[in-house]
Amino acid sequence: MARTVAHVIVDALSDLGVRQVFGVVGDALNPLTDAIRTTEDLEWVGCRHEEAAAFAASAQSQLSGTLGVCMGTVGPGSVHLLNGLYDAAKSHTPVLAIAGQVPLAELGSDYFQEVDNDALFSDVAVFRATITSPEQLPQMLETAVRTALGRKGVAVLTVPGDLGERELSGDRPARFSLNAPLSRPDESAVRQAAETLDSAERITLLVGRGARAARDDVLALADRLAAPMVLTLKAKEGFEGEANQFQVGQTGLIGNPAAASALEDADTLLLLGTDFPYRDWYPQGKTVIQVDSEAIHIGRRVPVDIGLVGDTGATVRDLLRHLSTPAPGAQGARDRSHLEKARQHFGRWHEGQLRLADPAHDKGLIGRIRSSLDNRTQDIRPEALAAAVNRLAADDAVFTSDTGMATVWLSRFVEMRHERRLIGSYNLGSMANAMPQALGAQCLNREQQVVAFCGDGGLSMLLGDLMTLKTHQLPVKLIVFNNRRLGMVKLEQEQAGLPEFGTVLDNPDFAAVATAMGITGIRVSDPAELEKAVRHAFDSPGPVLLDVLTNPDEIAVPAKPTVEQGWGFAVAKVKEIVRSHGDTGSH
Structure with missing residues (x-):
């Protein structure tokens, strides 16, 4: 029996193991959505x-390691996919976007809603094509999917509105067989790197997401080299927890001084599976060895003395075999003072952070002095909120976080222990990603706890998709850091010596909005009620929005605060006070 273009595509996705397709219905997609309606294994x-749909598909792909799928109808529907697809592209995760198009006969005629999708997606997609004949299937679909999976990127397949219902003359099923290659660097380069590491006195590792699958090998290497391990944000998942006695947290604006010192104190840096982009946070004058599966990543952030292109796990195992440094405890083993110094520094910083996160902190002498300067209205400290979530969330919870201060507090106070997972827009840096990514994550497993760290600005940008959580009864727990500000922008302005401008948000009562939508809404403003409110949110069935009024003047001190930043902040505060007094006097 002949099948239509729409059924060939939908059946192939179902056979591939795709379980959800995210999108907004529209006329050009009608044949495809109707095929989904009649397919038992596809929701x-x-x-x-559509932006939320693309974020959700990207999240599923990142968590599952397989293909995420979203759809947008002709014209604006496809345009709206772009930001979420850029997030997938920058996260190097495979997503297939199916875009609607005007009827075939109208292509190129400036028809109503016509957009040139092949041009529109040219920058974001590793594959893009428009189906113009049923006979192009299933080969074009196979190519799109293989390219997305093989190159870990976005593929866009455009389907004109009158093509989906056309029948194929043949009935060959789509085939997607694809095996990921395992690459290894040249033997001589590995030997050179091992010799360099053997002769180094103080080694620090900078470990990224690309090393997560090689966790045990990386820990063995850190032990052998007596090397502290600085983590990128995306490496928190897999490398945090008590079992890792080498990690010292993150560097960069969201990092801590122990990590910054571990990098500065080293004479040799070993970069494993990371393309950490912030050049200013790399120390100067060090011997640098970089391991990455992508040759284009070698040396593009910091000058590299030895580049090893290959799978991180395979390369680390090769290094371990070539190192002449004895194992810990053996005669001639490496001195561990560099590691111990970094770990002690990290422990002191971490203990200090936990004191700041104590809800009772502001009642003590130091806390009262601090509050008189930066929290006169006694709002809830965002540190306390993040720490409470960390204590009460499940050990296998999936966390998402909005770009900005929500990510800062997650980075510092939420530990990715045990089986916890973490995703966010950490390469694109988009607003409004946490809630739709949590939506996609929850669809993968409705029994697993999914927690979204939402900024109030990010949440309100795509607020409508709270209804998607309600409609599908997805039990996501939305933790809203409601500081009535675009907090990161405020901090950036003040560090540059500028008064806060344009960052104040006139927010509604988000808990009341959620309640009006049929979602459990909880609002908390009293620090003494915080723990109870967080526990209530986790214990409540179905989707929950916890609206927490947090301190808008909270400062996240970077790992290496500069005199210029401090001076800029002081100048900004003076300007804000003067402006405030002037405003008061004018009324």
Whole structure:
């Protein structure tokens, strides 16, 4: 029996193991969504905005390691996919976007809603094509999917509105067989790197997401080299927890001084599976060895003395075999004072952070002095909120975080222990990603706890998709850091010596909004009620929005605060006070 273009595509996705397709229905997609309706193993998740659909598909792909799928109808529907697809592209995760198009006969005629999708997605997609004949299937679909999986990127397949119902003359099923290659660097380069590491006195590792699959090998290497391990944000998952006695947290603006010192004190840096982009946070004058599966990543952030292109696990195992440094405890083993110094520094910093996160902190003498300067209205400290979530969330919870201060507090106070997972827009840096990514994550497993760290600005940007959580009864727990500000922008302005401008948000009562949508809404403003409110949010069935009024003047001190930043902040505060007094006097 002949099948239609729509059924060939949908059946192939189902056979591939795709379980949800995210999107907004529209006329050009009608044949495809109807095929999904009649396919038992494939669920249509209707979103309120296509950007949310693309974020959800990206999240599923990142968590599952397989293909995420989203759809947008002709014209604006496809345009709206772009930001979420850029997030997938920058996260190097495979996503297939199926875009609607005007009827075939109208292509190129400036028809109503016509957009040139092949041009529109040219920058974001590793594959893009428009189906113009049923006979192009299933080969074009196979190519799109293989390219997305093989190159870990976005593929866009455009389907004109009148093509989906056309029948194919043949009935060959789609085939997607694809095996990921395992690459190793040249033997001589590995030997050179091992000799360099053997002769180094103080080694620090900078470990990224690309090393997560090689966790045991990386820990063995850190032990052998007596090397502290600085983690990128995306390496928190897999490398945090008590079992890792080498990690000293993150560097950069969200980092801590122990990590910054571990990098500065080293004479040799070993970069494993990371393309950490912030050049200013790399120390100067060090011997640098970099391991990455992508040759283009070698040396593009910091000058590299030895580049090893290959799978991180395979390369680390090769290094371990070539090192002449004895194992810990053996005669001639490496001195461990560099590691111990970094770990002690990290422990002191971590203990100090936990004191700041204690809800009772502001009642003590130091806390009262601090509050008189930066929290006169006694709002809840965001540190306390993040720490409470960390204590009460499940050990296998999936966390998402909005770009900005929500990510800062997650980075510092939420530990990715045990089986916890973490995703965010950590390469693109988009607003409004946490809630739709949590939506996609929860669809993968409705029994697993999913926690979204939402900024109030990010949440309100795609607020409509709260209804998607309600409609599909997805039990996501939304933790809203409601500081009535675009907090990161405020901090950036003040560090540059500028008064806060344009960052104040006139927020609604988000808990009341959630309640009006049929979602459990909880609002808390009293620090003494914080723990109870967080526990209530986790204990409540179904989707929950916890609206927490947090201190808008909270400062996240970077790992290496500069005199210029401190001076800029002081100048900004003076300007804000003067402006405030002037405003008061004018009324």
